[in-house]
Amino acid sequence: MQKLIGKMNNKHENKRIVSGVPGFNRLVEGGFRENSVNVVIADPGCGKSTFCWQFCAEEPEAPALYVSLEQNLDSVLRDCRDIGLNNFEDKYRRGRLQFQVAFSEDSDMTSGEIGLRFFMSELPKYLEIIRETAEHYHGGIRIAIDPLTPLLLEIPDLNQQRNAINRIFTSLRKIGTAVVTIEKGFGESLAKVPLFLADSILELEHIGLGGIYNRTLRVRKFRGSAHAETPQPIHFETGKGLSVYEI
Ligand SMILES: Nc1ncnc2c1ncn2[C@@H]1O[C@H](COP(=O)(O)OP(=O)(O)O)[C@@H](O)[C@H]1O
Numbered sequence: 118m119q120k121l122i123g124k125m126n127n128k129h130e131n132k133r134i135v136s137g138v139p140g141f142n143r144l145v146e147g148g149f150r151e152n153s154v155n156v157v158i159a160d161p162g163c164g165k166s167t168f169c170w171q172f173c174a175e176e177p178e179a180p181a182l183y184v185s186l187e188q189n190l191d192s193v194l195r196d197c198r199d200i201g202l203n204n205f206e207d208k209y210r211r212g213r214l215q216f217q218v219a220f221s222e223d224s225d226m227t228s229g230e231i232g233l234r235f236f237m238s239e240l241p242k243y244l245e246i247i248r249e250t251a252e253h254y255h256g257g258i259r260i261a262i263d264p265l266t267p268l269l270l271e272i273p274d275l276n277q278q279r280n281a282i283n284r285i286f287t288s289l290r291k292i293g294t295a296v297v298t299i300e301k302g303f304g305e306s307l308a309k310v311p312l313f314l315a316d317s318i319l320e321l322e323h324i325g326l327g328g329i330y331n332r333t334l335r336v337r338k339f340r341g342s343a344h345a346e347t348p349q350p351i352h353f354e355t356g357k358g359l360s361v362y363e364i
C-alpha cells in the first residue's frame with residue numbers, strides 16, 4: 118500500500134505543463150512543473166514575448182493570464198497576427214485568455230510604479246477571484262509576466278526586491294504555472310534576485326551569424342529535473358513561432 122501511495126505521489130509530482138514551444142518539452146522531462154515560476158532571460162529580439170504568447174495560447178480551454186509591462190493589447194495582437202500565431206487572438210476572443218496591461222503610456226507614473234501597484238494590490242484581489250477557476254485545471258492557470266524588468270528597476274534595494282519578488286512568485290505558484298521574462302543587460306545585479314527565486318531559468322540567445330546555432334535556448338536551471346546541458350538551436354517560423362530544432 119505504502120508503495121502504491123508513493124507511486125501515486127510521484128505520478129502527481131511529475132505532471133508537466135507543456136510549454137507550447139515545439140521541441141522544448143523534451144529538453145525538460147515533458148514541460149514545466151505544475152505551480153512553478155519559470156524565468157526566460159534574453160536580450161531584446163531574442164523571443165521572450167513570443168515564448169510567452171505560445172505558452173498562453175497552448176491548450177485552448179486552459180485559462181491564461183498575460184500581464185504586459187511593456188505592450189498594449191493592440192500591439193500584441195498585431196505582432197501575433199504578423200507572425201501568424203493566430204491561436205493567441207482566438208483564445209483571447211473566446212474569453213479564455215485575460216490580457217492585463219500593467220503600465221501606462223500617458224501617465225507620470227513609471228511602468229515600474231504601475232507594475233508594482235498591480236502586483237502588490239490588484240493581483241492579490243484578482244487572485245482570489247480566479248483561484249477557483251484555477252483549481253479546475255491541471256497546473257492551474259497559465260500566467261505570463263512580460264517583462265518583469267520595469268518592476269526590478271523600480272526596487273533597486275536588493276533586500277526589498279527579494280521580499281517583493283518572493284511574494285509575487287509565491288502568489289503566482291498558488292494559482293498556476295508562470296513564465297516571467299527578464300531583459301538581459303538591464304541591471305545585471307538586479308536580475309539575480311528573480312533568477313535565484315525562480316524554479317527554472319531559460320536563456321535565449323541570438324548571435325546573428327546565421328547557421329543552425331544562430332538562435333539558441335539554454336536551460337540554465339530546472340528544479341527537480343535532469344535537463345539538456347548545452348545551448349539548443351531554435352528557429353522562428355511564420356505561423357508556428359519559436360521551436361527547438363530536432364537534432
Ligand atoms: N517568422 C520569423 N522569422 C524570423 N524571425 C522572426 C519571425 N518572427 C519573429 N521573428 C523574430 O522575433 C523577434 C521578436 O521576438 P520577441 O518575442 O518580440 O522578442 P523579445 O520579447 O525577446 O524582445 C523579432 O525581432 C524577429 O527577429
Ligand SMILES: [Mg+2]
Pocket residue numbers: 165166167263
Ligand atoms: Mg518582448
